[in-house]
Amino acid sequence: MSLHTPATATRTARLGATGRSKERTPGSVIFLGLLWVSLLVAFVTLVVLIITTVAEGWDRLDGRLFTEFPSSRPAEAGARPAVLGSLWVVGATAVLAIPLGVATAVHLEEFADRRNWFNRFIELNIQNLSAIPSIIYGMLALGVLALFGVGNKNIVIGAAVALGLLILPVIIISTREALRAVPSELRQASLALGSSELQTTWRITLPAAVPGIATGTILALSRAVGEAAPLLLLGGLVFISFDPNGLLSGFTTMPIQIFSWTNAPQPAFHELAAAASILLIAILIGMNAIAIVIRNSHQKRW
Amino acid sequence: MSTHDDTQVPTRNPATPPTAAQTQEATMAQATTSNPISTRPAQSAHRDLSDTPASVLECEDVDVYYGQFRAVREVSLAFGHNEITALIGPSGCGKSTILRSLNRMNDLVEGARVKGSIRYWGQDMYADAVDPIEVRRRIGMVFQKPNPFPKSIYDNIAYGPRVTGMKVASMDDHVEQALTRAALWDEVKDKLKQSAYGLSGGQQQRLCIARTIAVEPDVILMDEPCSALDPIATARIESLMVDLRDLYTIVIVTHNMQQAARVADRTAFFTAGVDEETGDRTGVLVEFDRTSKIFENPADQRTEDYITGRFG
Amino acid sequence: MSAIQSPSQAGVVTPGRPAAAPPGTEIARSSSRYGDRIVRLLLRAAAWLSIVITVGIVVSLLVPAVAFFREVPVLDFLTGTRWAPQFAEASFGVLPLVTATAWTTLIALAVAVPFGLGAAIFLAEYAHARTRRILKPVLELLAGIPTVVFGFFALSFVAPVVLNGWLDLGVGTFSILAAGLVMGVMIIPTVASLSEDAMSAVPQALRQGSAALGANRMQTSLRVVFPAAISGIVAAIVLGISRAIGETMIVAIAAGARAQIVSDPTMEGATMTGFIARMALGDSRVGSLQYDTLFAVGLLLFVLTMIVNLISIQLVRRFRQEY
Numbered sequence: 001m002s003l004h005t006p007a008t009a010t011r012t013a014r015l016g017a018t019g020r021s022k023e024r025t026p027g028s029v030i031f032l033g034l035l036w037v038s039l040l041v042a043f044v045t046l047v048v049l050i051i052t053t054v055a056e057g058w059d060r061l062d063g064r065l066f067t068e069f070p071s072s073r074p075a076e077a078g079a080r081p082a083v084l085g086s087l088w089v090v091g092a093t094a095v096l097a098i099p100l101g102v103a104t105a106v107h108l109e110e111f112a113d114r115r116n117w118f119n120r121f122i123e124l125n126i127q128n129l130s131a132i133p134s135i136i137y138g139m140l141a142l143g144v145l146a147l148f149g150v151g152n153k154n155i156v157i158g159a160a161v162a163l164g165l166l167i168l169p170v171i172i173i174s175t176r177e178a179l180r181a182v183p184s185e186l187r188q189a190s191l192a193l194g195s196s197e198l199q200t201t202w203r204i205t206l207p208a209a210v211p212g213i214a215t216g217t218i219l220a221l222s223r224a225v226g227e228a229a230p231l232l233l234l235g236g237l238v239f240i241s242f243d244p245n246g247l248l249s250g251f252t253t254m255p256i257q258i259f260s261w262t263n264a265p266q267p268a269f270h271e272l273a274a275a276a277s278i279l280l281i282a283i284l285i286g287m288n289a290i291a292i293v294i295r296n297s298h299q300k301r302w
Numbered sequence: 303m304s305t306h307d308d309t310q311v312p313t314r315n316p317a318t319p320p321t322a323a324q325t326q327e328a329t330m331a332q333a334t335t336s337n338p339i340s341t342r343p344a345q346s347a348h349r350d351l352s353d354t355p356a357s358v359l360e361c362e363d364v365d366v367y368y369g370q371f372r373a374v375r376e377v378s379l380a381f382g383h384n385e386i387t388a389l390i391g392p393s394g395c396g397k398s399t400i401l402r403s404l405n406r407m408n409d410l411v412e413g414a415r416v417k418g419s420i421r422y423w424g425q426d427m428y429a430d431a432v433d434p435i436e437v438r439r440r441i442g443m444v445f446q447k448p449n450p451f452p453k454s455i456y457d458n459i460a461y462g463p464r465v466t467g468m469k470v471a472s473m474d475d476h477v478e479q480a481l482t483r484a485a486l487w488d489e490v491k492d493k494l495k496q497s498a499y500g501l502s503g504g505q506q507q508r509l510c511i512a513r514t515i516a517v518e519p520d521v522i523l524m525d526e527p528c529s530a531l532d533p534i535a536t537a538r539i540e541s542l543m544v545d546l547r548d549l550y551t552i553v554i555v556t557h558n559m560q561q562a563a564r565v566a567d568r569t570a571f572f573t574a575g576v577d578e579e580t581g582d583r584t585g586v587l588v589e590f591d592r593t594s595k596i597f598e599n600p601a602d603q604r605t606e607d608y609i610t611g612r613f614g
Numbered sequence: 615m616s617a618i619q620s621p622s623q624a625g626v627v628t629p630g631r632p633a634a635a636p637p638g639t640e641i642a643r644s645s646s647r648y649g650d651r652i653v654r655l656l657l658r659a660a661a662w663l664s665i666v667i668t669v670g671i672v673v674s675l676l677v678p679a680v681a682f683f684r685e686v687p688v689l690d691f692l693t694g695t696r697w698a699p700q701f702a703e704a705s706f707g708v709l710p711l712v713t714a715t716a717w718t719t720l721i722a723l724a725v726a727v728p729f730g731l732g733a734a735i736f737l738a739e740y741a742h743a744r745t746r747r748i749l750k751p752v753l754e755l756l757a758g759i760p761t762v763v764f765g766f767f768a769l770s771f772v773a774p775v776v777l778n779g780w781l782d783l784g785v786g787t788f789s790i791l792a793a794g795l796v797m798g799v800m801i802i803p804t805v806a807s808l809s810e811d812a813m814s815a816v817p818q819a820l821r822q823g824s825a826a827l828g829a830n831r832m833q834t835s836l837r838v839v840f841p842a843a844i845s846g847i848v849a850a851i852v853l854g855i856s857r858a859i860g861e862t863m864i865v866a867i868a869a870g871a872r873a874q875i876v877s878d879p880t881m882e883g884a885t886m887t888g889f890i891a892r893m894a895l896g897d898s899r900v901g902s903l904q905y906d907t908l909f910a911v912g913l914l915l916f917v918l919t920m921i922v923n924l925i926s927i928q929l930v931r932r933f934r935q936e937y
Binding site: 113114115183185186188189190191192193194195196199203204207208 | 405407410412435436438439440442443445447449450451452461462465466510513514517
Binding site for chain 3: 027031032035036037038039043046053100103106108111122124125126127131132133134138139140142143144168169172198219226233255259263270274287292
């Protein structure tokens, strides 16, 4: 998601500059109405989605969801391994993707010579990677596991590789934007004091970019939390009757558990799917809210 | 008067036009009547300057290129120890470019190149063995817009000593000393832990000067340090510069001729020459002399046109 | 050259050279900063990793795909109209999957393009700053809803309630139409966000020029801003296409599993991604032809989206250059 916000002042100026009467022709009114409809389609869908999900799953949203293992009897089934699995997978994903993404962004934004064809190729490559279907990353993770001779594809680290590489371009792109927003005057001031470029990056540029990096990273991780497709290839859809407890442990995750329940024919499982969806949506709304709060509280610092 | 026996800074123009004395005579009357710029209080301008002070920095035949474009051409200049030297001239005359090549800040611009030699205490600053970071440690810089770090006042000052690994007995004392020298201590001593962004523009600029002083440089370069400030803040910075002159060598780029006249010991006037073939504007040094001489009795017609407001 | 006059330094008071440099003024390199070099090397290595990832993807897809194409001729794969990799009498014509993908993508675009652009025009040209501050995060939230939840929504609400209940279209439990419509809503934020960026980048002067000629805001939006931002808008749509082709969970849940040539959107049908998702759940042995099929389809998917992405990136660059 891009964070572009044009200046408020010019916007108001434009409002004042246009004549009122001509804005009221039937065509203009219909046009504005259509624009409103466009927005409403998105928002109404969002609201209806949340309401129908809550309506279907609310009764089933209780402690059992967290404490019980999956079961063939809907009344006894829960998502305990999926919740724990999601935590492990997303944690490992973060550890893998954040340092790599930030390092790449720092190299490209602060050190790389932009006129060099290879660096431009890297940029093009990253833009392309950010729009490759997520399921392809599952196939990549299979390839990586095969390369290391890992026979069992259903392990947390495999999922972390798939999701980590999936969100890596997103982290790189948002970190670069955050670094670019740091005024070059700060870098110059630091360099003029006799600090090296690396010291400048580490002590001045990166700290100043932290809010932007945090926003982008949280949004990227929220994508990882909700992603299911690549993990299907890694055998994420298994009946797990133990707590995932390490990087080499077997896993399933929340979205996959939901997928599994939507596939079941009995309506009771659909209630479970809805209940788990409520939980997942709540987590993601929370992550989005944190990201937005960080972004808004740090806008226009210089 | 002239010190052409000095071989270190040769004059580029072998066919020296009229001699200094002739030029002086010719322009004397005119200058005293038509020059609107007062060189008044002259805390500095009329200071006794030796003809041959120790020079800290010397440019010899310096060309600065950005890619294929030559921004400045054949500049030879020397900056005297514990003196204030002002670089003046119209926009695009290359004075900031020269300033930024004096501590290798131009290295950071992609495609920027310096030809000729710039020496710091006789050492070629652009020699292979020279570490640009070490150069910038000795030759600090204050920028056009105050640019404090988004840190506390204290950390702004302590940053330089920390990153350069200076051995400081007590950082608190060191910070206090730097702020005192920059005439800011009394205003900020009770809020050292507060963000530097809470200070006024003039205070921020003095903070930037204090920050530069804290790494104990030899030379301080100032790139139009008052252009973003109001007249009162400007006056404070100017008097600060005069105070600091005894400790540091100062080079200042300014758009404001009165400012150069007020603070600078020596002044170099640059202008932009237009290449007839390519239309490129290349900066050239027109005249370099004591400030009083430049403003009261310039040797070159172009200098006179500029300071009397007929051009630029 | 001739116009540039040499400096007349006659009478210049030239400061002389110091007798000796004072101590502490040496500027020769004191250390080689090995630490710095190592860290910068590591940063560079991280950047190179992105290339390794692409190579990794290509290799991971190609190795099994090549094995697949040894058994099944490429032409049969690309032009065959029957997709039945798991049947005893197996057949590997990918066209049924491609038609299903084409349908879901078209339906998704039919939703996402008008509504996404409408939202973008509203945000860029009409909304007050305060309105935008509220609307944009909500739009981003829509983009943040997990696709598996969208899929469930298509299955449990859109198909039975909207399509069958309200519109009485008589679709089955699974349908291309339900999946495509929901996918379209999912893509609205993608299209809206990028095209809004493009429109916001159009210089104010153009709008003022238009207003000065007496155009109202609708005319300015449609005849001045929209054409000026067109390459960015097309890029947004193309990126939306890439999203739609690659979207997996919605179609896996709501579009159905039967691979058939889709001629009517109320039919069910397996898309390329839907097939991969379903097949991945099966128990086909690693190295078997069935297993390699996954990668052949994956390779096709990768190539298709990459072409689409590169078009989009090119267009974005063009509009960035313009303004």
